[in-house]
Amino acid sequence: MMHFITRLTALFGAFVRSIQGTASIEATLLLPVFIMGGMTLADVGFAGQGRMQLDQALRAGAQVSMINVNDVDQIEEATLAALGITESGVLGPDGLCQDGKICISVSSTCQCTAGVSAVCTSLCxxxxxxxxxxxxxxxxxxxxxxxxxxxxxxxxxxxQTR
Known part of the structure; x- marks a missing residue:
């Protein structure tokens, strides 16, 4: 029995000192971290791509606003057309746009010098x-x-249209 315990202790010591399989254990521990990092990076990349599409569509709407300043519907239609859609979405109760939709809002403001708000139809x-x-x-x-x-x-x- 004593010989068995001595031999078992020697085998256990050899196992602890062995470096075989260390790489697979490290990979097993680090692989989930790398996968989550890759998924997060992809998530940020897709969000960035969506933002660039919105930027491009807004530039199309801005070009229309320079030609036809007062037609808010035409500006919105041009912005949506640049995205390849025909109907704007509606903001939900959570403050986010509907799934699969893009929410467009167009507003006009007027300012006098020094950034003071003004009525567009009258002088400063x-x-x-x-x-x-x-x-x-x-x-x-x-x-x-x-x-x-x-x-x-x-x-x-x-x-700035005027």
Whole structure:
């Protein structure tokens, strides 16, 4: 019996000192970390691609706003057409756009010098200057991430039209 215990202790000591299989154990421990890192990187990449598509569509809407300043519907249609869709989505109760839709909003503002808000149809108070007119176009899209969860990807452009 004593010989068996001595032999078992020697085998256990040899096993502990052995470096065979160390690489496979390290790979087993680190592989999930690398997989999660890769999935997160892909998630961020797809969100970035979606943002670039929104940027491109907003530039198309900005070009239309320079030609036809007052037609908000035409600006929205041009922005949606650049994305290859015909209908804008609606923001849900969670503040995110509907799944598979892109939410577009177009608004106009006017400012006098020094950034003071003004009414677009009248002159700046205290001066006889016409206020500068701006068209703000915002696009939002829901990004259903693999690791990062549901997020909003959005882009905005402001065009000075006057």
């Amino acid at each position: 108070p205290g001066t006889d200057e016409t206020p500068s007119a701006f068209v703000n176009i915002t696009a939002r899209r829901r990004h259903a991430g693999i690791v990062l969860g549901d997020r909003e990807v959005s882009s905005q452009i402001t065009v």
